[in-house]
Amino acid sequence: MRMILLGAPGAGKGTIAKLLTEYDGSVQISTGDILRSAVKEGTPLGKKAKEYMDRGDLVPDALIMDIMEARLKEPDCQKGFILDGFPRTIPQAEELKKLLEKLGIFLNFVANLDVPREVILDRLTTRRTCCNPACQAIYNVKSNPPKEDGTCTLCNHQTIQRDDETEEAINNRLETYNSKTAPLIGYYEKEGLLKTFLSLSSKDTVAEIKKALSA
Ligand code: AMP
Numbered sequence: 001m002r003m004i005l006l007g008a009p010g011a012g013k014g015t016i017a018k019l020l021t022e023y024d025g026s027v028q029i030s031t032g033d034i035l036r037s038a039v040k041e042g043t044p045l046g047k048k049a050k051e052y053m054d055r056g057d058l059v060p061d062a063l064i065m066d067i068m069e070a071r072l073k074e075p076d077c078q079k080g081f082i083l084d085g086f087p088r089t090i091p092q093a094e095e096l097k098k099l100l101e102k103l104g105i106f107l108n109f110v111a112n113l114d115v116p117r118e119v120i121l122d123r124l125t126t127r128r129t130c131c132n133p134a135c136q137a138i139y140n141v142k143s144n145p146p147k148e149d150g151t152c153t154l155c156n157h158q159t160i161q162r163d164d165e166t167e168e169a170i171n172n173r174l175e176t177y178n179s180k181t182a183p184l185i186g187y188y189e190k191e192g193l194l195k196t197f198l199s200l201s202s203k204d205t206v207a208e209i210k211k212a213l214s215a
Pocket of ligand 1: 009054059087088
């Protein structure tokens with residue numbers, strides 16, 4: 001499949017993308033994961049991106065487009081890809097359109113995950129992430145907690161609350177989503193690519209997306 005997952009922070013894009021990769025071997029491309037790894041490794045990209053990310057602001061479009069152009073040309077993308085967290089702005093969507101045309105790639109559709117704001121706020125404040133860059137398992141202190149001492153059940157590293165999951169950063173990320181990313185819903189509707197899924201359970205949404213792919 002060749003698909004974009006669109007949705008607010010905490011809408012479940014990462015979880016749904018991971019489940020979809022098991023369906024047909026398409027790769028998940030998460031710009032957030034790529035940037036977090038770069039920050040942990042202290043690469044030049046990570047050094048430039050960190051201050052934006054910690055505040056909950058978007059990283060400049062030019063940096064993101066360089067990452068994506070290189071990533072989409074990697075051989076594993078030929079099996080298909082699920083874009084998770086990209087594009088995030090109209091200029092990114094316009095650049096992506098040109099890039100896909102250049103590479104001769106057509107998208108199946110853009111899945112817009114519609115999740116009520118209370119559900120999103122609850123998910124983001126209770127989320128914990130394994131600090132091991134090779135693991136990055138996601139937990140929820142209420143529904144899927146790590147071990148009692150806060151370590152990861154898979155690799156025993158400590159789980160942490162991400163710097164951008166403080167209340168202030170979360171509010172900023174949601175405002176940024178509303179002003180910069182939500183306009184993509186109208187953009188992809190005009191392009192005839194949008195399908196909206198009311199998403200309360202990741203498993204149900206994955207089943208609906210699979211149905212739409214085979215329709
Ligand atoms: P995410 O894990 O997708 O919520 O991304 C975490 C952070 O990485 C965001 O709050 C942004 O600072 C940055 N980021 C991820 N993807 C993008 C993108 N496509 N454009 C700009 N910034 C991004």
